[in-house]
Amino acid sequence: MINTFSPATLALVKRIIARYPEGKQKSALLPVLHLAQAEFGGWLSTETMDYVASLLDIQPIEVYEVATFYTMFNLKPVGKCVLEVCRTGPCMLRGSDDIIKHLEKKLNIRDGETSADGMFTLKTVECLASCGTAPVMQVGEHYIENLSCESLDGILDQIRSEH
Amino acid sequence: MRRQVLLKDINVPGILSYDVYRREGGYSAVEKALRDMTPEQITEEVKLSGLRGRGGAGFPTGLKWTFIDRKSGKPVYLVCNADESEPGTFKDRYLLEHIPHLLIEGMILASYAIGANTAYIYMRGEFRWIFPILERAIAEARSAGFLGENILGSGYSLEIYVHPGGGAYICGEETALLESLEGKRGNPRLKPPYFPAVMGLYNCPTLVNNVETLATVPAIVTMGGAEYARIGVGKSTGTKLISASGHINKPGVYEIEMGLPVEEFIYSDEYCGGIWKGRKLKAVVAGGSSVPILPADLILKTAKGEPRLMTYESLADGGFQTGTMLGSGGFIVMDETTCIVRNLWNFTRFYHHESCGQCSPCREGTGWMEKVLHRIEHGEGRPHDIDLLDDVAKKIEGKTICPLGDAAAWPVSSAIRHFREDFEYHIKYPEKVKNPKHFEVEPLTPSRQLATA
Ligand SMILES: Cc1cc2nc3c(=O)[nH]c(=O)nc-3n(C[C@H](O)[C@H](O)[C@H](O)COP(=O)(O)O)c2cc1C
Numbered sequence: 001m002i003n004t005f006s007p008a009t010l011a012l013v014k015r016i017i018a019r020y021p022e023g024k025q026k027s028a029l030l031p032v033l034h035l036a037q038a039e040f041g042g043w044l045s046t047e048t049m050d051y052v053a054s055l056l057d058i059q060p061i062e063v064y065e066v067a068t069f070y071t072m073f074n075l076k077p078v079g080k081c082v083l084e085v086c087r088t089g090p091c092m093l094r095g096s097d098d099i100i101k102h103l104e105k106k107l108n109i110r111d112g113e114t115s116a117d118g119m120f121t122l123k124t125v126e127c128l129a130s131c132g133t134a135p136v137m138q139v140g141e142h143y144i145e146n147l148s149c150e151s152l153d154g155i156l157d158q159i160r161s162e163h
Numbered sequence: 164m165r166r167q168v169l170l171k172d173i174n175v176p177g178i179l180s181y182d183v184y185r186r187e188g189g190y191s192a193v194e195k196a197l198r199d200m201t202p203e204q205i206t207e208e209v210k211l212s213g214l215r216g217r218g219g220a221g222f223p224t225g226l227k228w229t230f231i232d233r234k235s236g237k238p239v240y241l242v243c244n245a246d247e248s249e250p251g252t253f254k255d256r257y258l259l260e261h262i263p264h265l266l267i268e269g270m271i272l273a274s275y276a277i278g279a280n281t282a283y284i285y286m287r288g289e290f291r292w293i294f295p296i297l298e299r300a301i302a303e304a305r306s307a308g309f310l311g312e313n314i315l316g317s318g319y320s321l322e323i324y325v326h327p328g329g330g331a332y333i334c335g336e337e338t339a340l341l342e343s344l345e346g347k348r349g350n351p352r353l354k355p356p357y358f359p360a361v362m363g364l365y366n367c368p369t370l371v372n373n374v375e376t377l378a379t380v381p382a383i384v385t386m387g388g389a390e391y392a393r394i395g396v397g398k399s400t401g402t403k404l405i406s407a408s409g410h411i412n413k414p415g416v417y418e419i420e421m422g423l424p425v426e427e428f429i430y431s432d433e434y435c436g437g438i439w440k441g442r443k444l445k446a447v448v449a450g451g452s453s454v455p456i457l458p459a460d461l462i463l464k465t466a467k468g469e470p471r472l473m474t475y476e477s478l479a480d481g482g483f484q485t486g487t488m489l490g491s492g493g494f495i496v497m498d499e500t501t502c503i504v505r506n507l508w509n510f511t512r513f514y515h516h517e518s519c520g521q522c523s524p525c526r527e528g529t530g531w532m533e534k535v536l537h538r539i540e541h542g543e544g545r546p547h548d549i550d551l552l553d554d555v556a557k558k559i560e561g562k563t564i565c566p567l568g569d570a571a572a573w574p575v576s577s578a579i580r581h582f583r584e585d586f587e588y589h590i591k592y593p594e595k596v597k598n599p600k601h602f603e604v605e606p607l608t609p610s611r612q613l614a615t616a
């Protein structure tokens with residue numbers, strides 16, 4: 001199946017391209033890849049990347065080399081909800097190791113894997129600029145801050161009920 | 164009450180919106196500048212203010228603005244660096260989230276001063292919820308006539324666009340950021356010839372400034388550079404946002420007047436509120452993960468025994484032997500139970516992960532250091548590993564295209580310099596360190612390093 005953006009997203013892509021000078025439409029690559037990941041199931045397949053290349057009138061390889069450089073892009077299918085847990089120093093000082101272990105145990109997966117029910121993908125990430133409210137994880141649009149192993153269970157239940 | 168420049172209105176209800184921001188005096192600096200000042204006069208005020216780049220390097224801002232090549236005949240760009248990804252730093256986010264108009268106002272002033280008609284805010288992609296906040300603030304400023312064509316009838320025009328990053332620490336480095344903004348991998352460019360002021364975005368003259376730097380400009384235009392320079396100490400003028408994290412009672416973003424004693428910052432209830440759980444202070448990384456770590460005694464007092472102050476100069480006093488750097492103001496505090504080796508292993512893993520891979524000393528060296536630190540931390544260290552680490556760090560430092568190499572090396576060299584006992588303990592007692600919480604069970608507390616509050 002070939003993915004195509006909705007008309008509304010296509011209009012947005014046009015507006016994004018217009019932010020950059022004539023002939024510099026490649027600048028729109030990162031914003032458009034974000035839109036593609038959001039619209040096509042949370043990850044970028046080769047077909048999706050080829051489609052983005054055609055939209056921006058650039059070579060597919062130019063998209064692949066960018067998509068593989070930036071960690072926000074998932075190059076494999078993910079669960080309905082990706083738990084992006086910060087693992088960097090300041091979060092570790094306030095217990096992120098325990099948070100990650102707790103999630104691995106509770107969901108029975110390791111970093112990078114998706115739970116058997118297809119609900120959660122665990123992805124450790126680097127400093128999210130939220131060290132003052134550590135430990136922290138990103139879930140979709142938002143950060144969930146000041147995590148504790150106790151609060152995690154309720155958070156997972158709530159996410160489940162919302163999906 | 165201390166002098167606040169950036170956060171003075173942060174608690175005004177509704178300051179996020181244009182109406183409230185304007186009511187509190189917002190955009191009056193733009194009115195003053197576009198009606199009564201030439202671009203050169205604005206740059207002159209910024210020079211007089213002594214403002215130094217708040218992104219980490221501390222380069223004089225006004226001087227940087229004068230480097231912009233205005234005679235090239237090419238368009239000039241302003242790029243705001245909102246990538247904020249130096250571990251321990253979260254102050255730009257605070258401004259972006261809570262008072263976006265302050266940044267927009269600063270960007271209008273800077274763009275006018277350098278002759279830019281297009282400006283981009285390159286913001287880390289993870290700040291997903293902040294994109295609508297900025298877009299909305301830009302739309303508000305536009306409909307109020309502060310952006311767009313012919314601003315306030317001055318004949319000057321400006322558009323500001325927000326651009327998302329993709330999750331890569333290296334894109335905070337200004338030339339990598341520009342590559343990224345052009346839709347490429349974030350590989351830093353060689354300087355020379357690619358100085359942004361001459362060959363920046365799309366090979367045009369470009370000014371890259373940090374969020375906090377730009378957000379300070381409205382106050383400078385309003386009060387005058389000379390008045391701003393009266394705040395602070397010596398060449399560290401004005402105020403600075405400090406992101407405080409780690410083992411303290413009150414983590415958060417604080418605006419300090421330059422010159423505040425470090426001891427007061429850590430222990431006063433107005434700021435960090437002391438070390439958590441009634442514990443003692445072991446170490447501080449004062450300016451984001453890239454700067455040298457200092458033990459308690461040296462962060463509180465210089466080697467000469469003078470109180471250490473929150474200024475560029477005082478934090479650097481003693482050079483790398485006994486000093487550190489103000490950097491981005493990411494102030495990471497560690498209590499007596501912290502394992503310096505574990506923390507360093509974590510940071511080194513970070514730099515290895517974030518190395519763009521262009522230079523072999525950085526790409527290979529960070530990987531090698533990570534491996535050696537991993538084995539020391541997990542009770543598999545060998546006696547000569549400490550010297551090996553030190554040697555690898557020295558071979559990275561100063562031998563790379565961009566400063567990420569140095570940023571990876573300094574934490575290693577400084578940790579070994581000041582906390583050699585921690586490393587030796589790991590090699591001597593491999594069984595004890597197999598418990599990841601080894602120093603929580605039994606803090607390693609050489610007497611000179613701990614501060615008793
Ligand atoms: C590896 C690396 C990461 C950096 N990350 C940031 C960052 O996240 N934000 C920032 O403003 N500056 C960052 N910088 C500094 C920028 O290269 C640049 O000096 C700064 O944006 C200039 O703005 P200023 O003069 O206003 O500080 C980084 C530098 C390096 C070497």
Ligand code: SF4
Binds near residue numbers: 351
């Ligand atoms: S020092 Fe490291 S991050 Fe910087 S250009 Fe070289 S390899 Fe890339």
Ligand code: FES
Binds near residue numbers: 134136250251
């Ligand atoms: S270290 Fe986790 S948010 Fe900074």
